[in-house]
Amino acid sequence: xxxxxxxxxxxxxxxxxxxxxxxxxxxxxxxxxxxxxxxxxxxxxxxxxxxxxxxxxxxxxxxxxxxxxxxxxxxxxxxxxxxxxxxxxxxxxxxxxxxxxxxxxxxxxxxxxxxxxxxxxxxxxxxxxxxxxxxxxxxxxxxxxxxxxxxxxxxxxxxxxxxxxxxxxxxxxxxxxxxxxxxxxxxxxxxxxxxxxxxxxxxxxxxxxxxxxxxxxxxxxxxxxxxxxxxxxxxxxxxxxxxxxxxxxxxxxxxxxxxxxxxxxxxxxxxxxxxxxxxxxxxxxxxxxxxxxxxxxxxxxxxxxxxxxxxxxxxxxxxxxxxxxxxxxxxxxxxxxxxxxxxxxxxxxxxxxxxxxxxxxxxxxxxxxxxxxxxxxxxxxxxxxxxxxxxxxxxxxxxxxxxxxxxxxxxxx
Numbered sequence: 132x133x134x135x136x137x138x139x140x141x142x143x144x145x146x147x148x149x150x151x152x153x154x155x156x157x158x159x160x161x162x163x164x165x166x167x168x169x170x171x172x173x174x175x176x177x178x179x180x181x182x183x184x185x186x187x188x189x190x191x192x193x194x195x196x197x198x199x200x201x202x203x204x205x206x207x208x209x210x211x212x213x214x215x216x217x218x219x220x221x222x223x224x225x226x227x228x229x230x231x232x233x234x235x236x237x238x239x240x241x242x243x244x245x246x247x248x249x250x251x252x253x254x255x256x257x258x259x260x261x262x263x264x265x266x267x268x269x270x271x272x273x274x275x276x277x278x279x280x281x282x283x284x285x286x287x288x289x290x291x292x293x294x295x296x297x298x299x300x301x302x303x304x305x306x307x308x309x310x311x312x313x314x315x316x317x318x319x320x321x322x323x324x325x326x327x328x329x330x331x332x333x334x335x336x337x338x339x340x341x342x343x344x345x346x347x348x349x350x351x352x353x354x355x356x357x358x359x360x361x362x363x364x365x366x367x368x369x370x371x372x373x374x375x376x377x378x379x380x381x382x383x384x385x386x387x388x389x390x391x392x393x394x395x396x397x398x399x400x401x402x403x404x405x406x407x408x409x410x411x412x413x414x415x416x417x418x419x420x421x422x423x424x425x426x427x428x429x430x431x432x433x434x435x436x437x438x439x440x441x442x443x444x445x446x447x448x449x450x451x452x453x454x455x456x457x458x459x460x461x462x463x464x465x466x467x468x469x470x471x472x473x474x475x476x477x478x479x480x481x482x483x484x485x486x487x488x489x490x491x492x493x494x495x496x497x498x499x500x501x502x503x504x505x506x507x508x509x510x511x512x513x514x515x516x517x518x519x520x521x522x523x524x525x526x527x528x529x530x531x532x533x534x535x536x537x538x539x540x541x542x543x544x
Contacts (some may be wrong), residue, residue: 138445141484142383149509150500151520156308159529160315162326167348170528170535176543178515181520185346185536188462188494189354193540196492197354198414199398199420202364204332207307209319212261212276213469221261221419222251223276224310225303226338226371227391229287233366234336234391238300243291245279249371250286265306267297274302298409300335310338310371312532314499326533336368336391342532343495344415361407366393367477377501387441387478387503392419395472396465399423402489403458408541410492412505417490417511422477424488427457430464438476444485454488481507483514491541497523497530513542 163169167186175181183191194199208225228237229245237244250256261276272294277285282300292302309323329344332354355362372388379385402423411417422439428450429435429443443449452460465473480503493511497520498504509516519537528535 133442137484138442138447139383141445141482142381143444144152144382144421144484144499144506145331146377146382146385147380149502149505149516151517153500153530155316157524157528157530158314159531159533159535160317160534161322162345165348166170166346167351170526171458171484172519172523172528172535172537174512174519174537174539178512178518178542180519182526186351188538189358189360191349191361191538192355192358192410193492194358194360195407196410197361197363197401197405198410198412199363199365199416200329200331200347201367201415201419202329202331202334203337203341203366203368203415204335204356205309205327205337205340205369206335207303208338209265209310210274210276210303210306210356211308212263214256214259214261219252221253221256223261223288223336224371225250225288225307225494226285227368234334238298238335240299241295243289244299244394245287245289247282247285248288249284249480250278253286263306265292265302267301267305269378270294270297271300272297274306294441295531296372296499299393301315312339315533331364331501332369334366334393336366338371339369339373340532341367341369341413341415343536345533346536347412363398363401364396365395365416365419367391367419369415373504376499377406377503382480382482382503384440385480385503388414389481390418391474392417392422392477393472394423396462396470397406398456398464399461399473400459403455403462408491409489410494410538411490412494414493414507417493417495417507418477418479418481420489421481421487422475422479423461423473424454424457425479426473426475426477427460428452431456431460435464441478441480444479444481457488463487481510483510485510487511487541493539494536496532496536497529498527508539511539511541 171183368391
């Protein structure tokens with residue numbers, strides 16, 4: 132097993148080297164009417180590129196694959212309040228729960244909860260309470276928002292409401308709207324409530340979709356299973372930081388955002404012994420699976436504190452365990468806690484020089500120039516991202532969240 136311990140070299144990577152020209156007309160503003168009819172670029176282990184249709188993917192996956200996807204569901208995270216009758220519009224964008232911190236518990240609250248939020252037009256709301264009348268089914272509820280504190284460029288907002296028969300999940304479901312990506316340069320439309328969810332999403336928590344999974348249909352998933360390819364789920368709740376551009380010249384100065392992950396005991400046990408090639412659907416699944424490996428290494432060292440640091444995979448003191456050894460360390464940890472899954476946070480950055488440990492294939496869309504997601508893809512294809520993107524641009528592929536897809540298999544070494 133080869134690890135890159137050249138942390139300083141990786142930190143010195145210049146983000147301008149991961150730039151390309153992306154015209155606005157290449158950005159898909161809406162998905163295709165039939166999700167699985169989008170274009171699919173395939174890069175095999177020898178680096179050969181070919182064009183297909185996404186519906187072909189069951190036959191393109193290796194027969195010994197395990198397909199792993201992110202079951203997170205996008206919440207109606209954007210709430211719009213008026214400050215008094217006819218007053219300023221204040222937009223509150225819910226990012227992650229603060230109290231209670233557990234997503235499921237927060238969504239189930241019936242009296243109040245607090246969330247870390249971005250606040251739009253915040254200068255017009257320095258103090259006081261905002262209110263909104265919300266109709267949940269046949270029930271009319273008054274939702275109140277109070278700004279508690281500042282946390283960097285975000286704020287902690289306390290939400291409360293006057294009916295204990297209504298949960299926070301029901302309130303934001305009725306009052307909020309799906310937060311589509313800013314680079315679509317359009318307002319949310321009614322169709323986004325369906326278009327911007329994967330067909331297998333069922334765990335509420337994301338403010339952005341794991342968009343590689345948007346191409347899957349029940350028919351494609353059934354075809355995958357008929358080929359004998361195992362399908363497994365995990366959870367990463369996508370935060371707004373996924374759209375955060377790299378503003379520094381070198382990636383070493385870029386601070387990665389933290390994201391919640393959850394992986395079941397059964398999947399961890401399977402990863403410890405399985406010989407199947409893991410194909411991750413989307414960069415969120417990649418981040419979760421690769422983070423899981425490094426979390427196990429930290430646990431084996433007795434250094435685990437609940438969050439995987441950004442640069443840990445490149446550290447000189449990394450124990451370089453096998454995947455089986457790492458998964459066993461994770462299993463010992465959750466067994467000691469009497470848990471049925473690992474819950475953690477990750478800030479990992481995957482950049483050229485990173486050595487993939489669990490993921491052998493990636494299904495992903497085409498990413499923004501100078502983004503950490505493009506760095507992740509480049510790391511997987513040994514730096515040869517440009518030929519893929521030139522191929523896609525020359526053949527009129529559609530880019531970003533509602534765009535076309537790619538299947539990348541681990542390079543032959």
